[in-house]
Amino acid sequence: MARYRDSIHSRAAIAGHPLHPMLIHFPVAALTGLLPVDLAHLWTLDDFWWRAGLWLSGVGALGGWVASIFGLIDLVTVREIRQKITAWCHAILAVMMLSLASLNWLLRYQNDAQSMQLWALYLSAITAVLISLAAYLGGRLVYEHAVGVDLDKV
Template identity: 60%
Template sequence: MLIHFPVAALVGLVGADAAFIWNGDPFWARVGVWLAGVGALGGWGASMAGLVDLITVGRIRRLVTAWGHAIIAVMMLSMASMNWMIRLGDDPGAHVYPWGAGITLVTAGFIALAAYLGGRLVYEHAVAVDTSD
């Protein structure tokens, strides 16, 4: 349940970048810095809980889907962190186009793939599901 806010921030970053590119208002570039930061830092925090599950629960550790989810999540968080780092500075709008927006779109793609694999973990493998009656 820790991942909802970072995902919302990183998906919201797509809209902030689009708004900045569309009208050039520096407000949207500043919003993008904050969304990228919340998404990256919150995502790394949430990933620690997932890493603990992956390492300590043998049933999860044996699932290829779990490893794929973890690898995609690390790739996504690396992109999100890089995106945040390039935006920090005196002029947050200087790097939004093309690099910031491009990295944002790649990050959103990784989010979609990680979400798909996470859904498979829950619905196909019953990871984090209480099946006792």
């Protein structure tokens, strides 16, 4: 099998396994699940859904910032990653998304459901779109550029 590219190894890794892709699953699930939870709250007006949204937005934002630390370590310390436009676009989208997710959590935490219901829904929808775009670019980094992939073991 001919190799057309070399692996780009992560510096933020344990035993060669990159930490950033390991840590993004829960924040992505929480922030993606936030949109249907907000729709359920809008449909039923049950406070359970508002409380669930508060927790999902908090877990998603906090977990996303933690995961982003390891992605940032790779971005600034690995020259091959830093040279990829895809990596910078992924990082910029992720920061935009996490900023909106953090604002979403803060608004939920400081206000009641009646005053913030539509704002929370809008922020959740925009966050879901940005997650989709950032995830697509993250997948391109792995599958097209072999970031964090050990091609010698494939």
